[in-house]
Amino acid sequence: MVVPDTAQDTSKDWVELNIGPQHPSTHGVLRLKVKLDGEIVKDVEPIIGYLHRNAEKLCEMDYYCDALVYFDRMDYVGAMNMELGYLEAAEKLLGIPPPERAQWIRVVMAELSRIASHLVWAGAFGLDLGMLTPFFYCFIEREKVLRIFTAVSGSRQQTNYMSIGGVYQDIDDQIIYDIEQFTEEFPKKLEEIFNTFVKNDIFISRNKGIGILEPEVAIQYGVTGPMLRASGIEYDVRKAEPYLVYDKINFDIPVSYKKDNLARFLVRFEEMRQSVKIIKQAIKKIPDGPYFNPKAKKSLMIRLRGEGEVYARTESSKGEFGVYLVGDGGVKPYRVHVRSPALKNLSVLPVLAKDVMIADLFAISGTIDLVFGEVDR
Amino acid sequence: MNVLQRLQAFFAILGHYPSYILAYFFETLFMIIFVTVMLIVMIYLFRKYMARVQLRIGPNRVGKFGSLQLIADALKLVGKESILPRKRDDLPYRVAPIVVFLGLIMAFAIIPYGDFYYIGSLTVTHSNVSLLLLFAAIAIMPIGEVLAGVSSNNKYAVIGALRGVAKDISFEVPMMMSVLALVMMASARTSEPLNLTNLISVQSIPYGIPQIIGLGVFFIAMVARASYSPFDMSESDSELVSGHSIEYSGMRFGMFYMGMFGSIFLGSMIVSLLYLGGYNGPFSGDAGFIYLLIKAMILVIISFTIWLSVPRIRIDKFVNMGWKYLLPAAVINLVIAGILTLGLSL
Amino acid sequence: MIEVKEPKKEVPLIGTIKAIASVGKHIFQKPVTLQYPEERPNYPDRFRYRIFLSLDDCVGCTLCEQVCPNRSITMQKVNRDNPRNKRHIYPDVNFGTCTVCRNCEEICPTDAIYLTHTFELARTRNSFTYSPEELSLPEDEVIK
Numbered sequence A: 001m002v003v004p005d006t007a008q009d010t011s012k013d014w015v016e017l018n019i020g021p022q023h024p025s026t027h028g029v030l031r032l033k034v035k036l037d038g039e040i041v042k043d044v045e046p047i048i049g050y051l052h053r054n055a056e057k058l059c060e061m062d063y064y065c066d067a068l069v070y071f072d073r074m075d076y077v078g079a080m081n082m083e084l085g086y087l088e089a090a091e092k093l094l095g096i097p098p099p100e101r102a103q104w105i106r107v108v109m110a111e112l113s114r115i116a117s118h119l120v121w122a123g124a125f126g127l128d129l130g131m132l133t134p135f136f137y138c139f140i141e142r143e144k145v146l147r148i149f150t151a152v153s154g155s156r157q158q159t160n161y162m163s164i165g166g167v168y169q170d171i172d173d174q175i176i177y178d179i180e181q182f183t184e185e186f187p188k189k190l191e192e193i194f195n196t197f198v199k200n201d202i203f204i205s206r207n208k209g210i211g212i213l214e215p216e217v218a219i220q221y222g223v224t225g226p227m228l229r230a231s232g233i234e235y236d237v238r239k240a241e242p243y244l245v246y247d248k249i250n251f252d253i254p255v256s257y258k259k260d261n262l263a264r265f266l267v268r269f270e271e272m273r274q275s276v277k278i279i280k281q282a283i284k285k286i287p288d289g290p291y292f293n294p295k296a297k298k299s300l301m302i303r304l305r306g307e308g309e310v311y312a313r314t315e316s317s318k319g320e321f322g323v324y325l326v327g328d329g330g331v332k333p334y335r336v337h338v339r340s341p342a343l344k345n346l347s348v349l350p351v352l353a354k355d356v357m358i359a360d361l362f363a364i365s366g367t368i369d370l371v372f373g374e375v376d377r
Numbered sequence B: 001m002n003v004l005q006r007l008q009a010f011f012a013i014l015g016h017y018p019s020y021i022l023a024y025f026f027e028t029l030f031m032i033i034f035v036t037v038m039l040i041v042m043i044y045l046f047r048k049y050m051a052r053v054q055l056r057i058g059p060n061r062v063g064k065f066g067s068l069q070l071i072a073d074a075l076k077l078v079g080k081e082s083i084l085p086r087k088r089d090d091l092p093y094r095v096a097p098i099v100v101f102l103g104l105i106m107a108f109a110i111i112p113y114g115d116f117y118y119i120g121s122l123t124v125t126h127s128n129v130s131l132l133l134l135f136a137a138i139a140i141m142p143i144g145e146v147l148a149g150v151s152s153n154n155k156y157a158v159i160g161a162l163r164g165v166a167k168d169i170s171f172e173v174p175m176m177m178s179v180l181a182l183v184m185m186a187s188a189r190t191s192e193p194l195n196l197t198n199l200i201s202v203q204s205i206p207y208g209i210p211q212i213i214g215l216g217v218f219f220i221a222m223v224a225r226a227s228y229s230p231f232d233m234s235e236s237d238s239e240l241v242s243g244h245s246i247e248y249s250g251m252r253f254g255m256f257y258m259g260m261f262g263s264i265f266l267g268s269m270i271v272s273l274l275y276l277g278g279y280n281g282p283f284s285g286d287a288g289f290i291y292l293l294i295k296a297m298i299l300v301i302i303s304f305t306i307w308l309s310v311p312r313i314r315i316d317k318f319v320n321m322g323w324k325y326l327l328p329a330a331v332i333n334l335v336i337a338g339i340l341t342l343g344l345s346l
Numbered sequence C: 001m002i003e004v005k006e007p008k009k010e011v012p013l014i015g016t017i018k019a020i021a022s023v024g025k026h027i028f029q030k031p032v033t034l035q036y037p038e039e040r041p042n043y044p045d046r047f048r049y050r051i052f053l054s055l056d057d058c059v060g061c062t063l064c065e066q067v068c069p070n071r072s073i074t075m076q077k078v079n080r081d082n083p084r085n086k087r088h089i090y091p092d093v094n095f096g097t098c099t100v101c102r103n104c105e106e107i108c109p110t111d112a113i114y115l116t117h118t119f120e121l122a123r124t125r126n127s128f129t130y131s132p133e134e135l136s137l138p139e140d141e142v143i144k
Helices: A055-060 A067-072 A079-094 A100-129 A134-153 A173-198 A201-207 A215-220 A226-230 A261-285 A298-303 A341-346 A358-367 A372-376 B003-010 B016-053 B069-079 B090-110 B130-138 B140-151 B155-187 B196-201 B212-226 B250-274 B285-309 B315-344 C014-028 C063-067 C103-107
Strands: A015-019 A031-037 A040-047 A307-315 A320-328 A333-339 C051-053 C073-077 C089-094 C113-115
Touching: A015 B155, A031 A358, A040 A358, A055 A067, A055 A333, A067 A079, A079 A100, A079 A307, A079 A320, A100 A134, A100 A173, A100 A261, A100 A358, A134 A173, A173 A201, A173 A261, A173 C014, A201 A261, A201 A358, A201 C014, A215 A226, A226 A261, A261 A358, A298 C063, A298 C103, A341 A372, B003 B016, B016 B069, B016 B090, B016 B250, B016 B285, B016 C014, B069 B250, B090 B130, B090 B140, B090 B250, B130 B140, B130 B155, B130 B196, B140 B155, B140 B250, B155 B196, B155 B212, B155 B315, B196 B250, B212 B250, B212 B285, B212 B315, B250 B285, B285 C014, C051 C089, C063 C073, C063 C103, C103 C113
Parallel strands: none
Antiparallel strands: A015 A031, A031 A040, A307 A320, A320 A333, C051 C113, C073 C089
């Protein structure tokens, strides 16, 4: 009998470990098939689809105005950006541009939403690394944003605030005052949170030089958003192809050339500071006028018809969020497709997490900023 | 007159040996009750402290200020079904939590507690080499963790156990080196420096002041022993779910949980005994035990704050730190202690 | 474009101690938790949850049924004397699937269906559907 000499076969020298879908640091329902050699990760295979809700098909089965509800539930931590992405496409298709005032309000809301999303990310990233407390400080700040959202739209997370041709309701002086108050207080708190992270030697040592993403690789995999900017490529849809009124606002895109986890962390925090800057400018510039395009009156909501195909892209908190819409002249879209940034960013994880330690695998997957509503849709 | 002598006098009618046996039995029982009460206090304190640092309120529904919450939790743990993994290695799997808990209780039986007014000292063991015994008892707990990790037939648990072993080896050598410096300093004053009571009573100033490096090394080692953040690699929540104790549920899990909090308290007690003067202090007199408890509790709060605010260190970095920084630091500390002992005869 | 700078390097250990202290000093701040059943937050005016129906205003146009993204609304036949509602159909709402998107409120031509602040709708599993009469009642009068 021939006994195979497994001891010599180095290709079998690994343990396969299933991480997730129920695991504390897979941010929902990511499943990772990991090949381990001791502590070293030899290979990672992300498996997705555990939160697949068929959102694109559901959108095709409903009226144009109803799709917003499903878009709210894609990136549920930063819902306003999702709505904005859809409306950019839908309004182009239906030919109902929003009035000036609605555009400025949308900018404010989108940036608040970006802050909310990045704060969730920062807290969860801390938890991934084992910091129990900054999570709560992040969520306390986020709660203030959500309170503004409640005052504006009536809901905390799934706001359904923007609607085709404008916004659901106008913002009044009280809300403007609340937002101004928030922009006054938030930067101080943000620095406090920032310091609890970066003053820590252990935090720096866990992130510096870990998970290097080369710019060429990032472009090959279609990585966008803060991850791409942390690899040293200045690409932001808000600057590259300004939508709404972003071309009238003075802001910078943060870029880092260090390419590692720490760079992604710093870029996201700098983005929050820039968002505050945008909100401060936008809230002063909101013009008077209608907040709603009369062509999309509420009672006409389900009679809107569109024909043709459009693709619109916006910069969500995760990256470039694209919506592709095809209308066949009916009241329902013929095809809805979403280019979700988190999915594209996740696809680069096997490259980043090659030959790292298990602990670094989670640090890296933490910096990708995964939200599974958006990855699986 | 300590608790043991009082108990022996109480049972003296029964004769010499039975009275001592009974006295030891009851004193151990008192000690276990004390440790259990302290564990409950610790867990309650941790939950309240964590909540307040995180700007929450913490348990406040069961009993006044949530004081009965821990009892409710313990009842829940006892009442829970203990789910056993099918392909476990049965004996080690069942023994492991008991080993962890016993190691903890043994360590508590060895440390001296200092006097407390009319009751006297609760010290159970009066040995000439109690320092060695103490560290032998502390070294039992990792064995239980490794047993748990290997026997529960789970990859996460095995990785956790492996990390635990690597961690233990790298911090215990510097820890013992720093203790050696203590013994060296104490040996100038007493002929039995390995006796903890002697070691503490000869501290004219707390040993933490001349041996600040040793204090740091020893404290880090105690943090690593209790395995909370930043050194909780073996049971890291976000990586290995809960490491070696992943397959445990019910009261078996409760034992690991109590073992963790117990080792935080034990670590604080030992640090305050060896380095902060223990139950000595101004006006200590009969209240030495209270001094010890206050010192230990301050250390416990510091430990909790560290736990809550520091990210986990990576295992290879920790091993690096153990061998490249802590061990040389402990050696330097030893040299300093030698110079101080010979030159200044502190 | 701005390049983000890496934070200033702290002295080893001192930075960590600063970070630990900055977390520890939060113990002196007031907790932000609201003890929910006893304390209640201030709900903004636009805060919306439970759907109400004014039976007298409803004209049975079925627009709310059509616009509901989750098909939570279905039309029911109710024998009721209402000259504006010739077909005698009124919406019922399944709160098990309702996402409170407010589309029904926005589209209603007579403002018969509207959302209010009431949000404590704990019910047993089989009774999430509110009939038209129940929709017109206040929450504590609805049989659970």
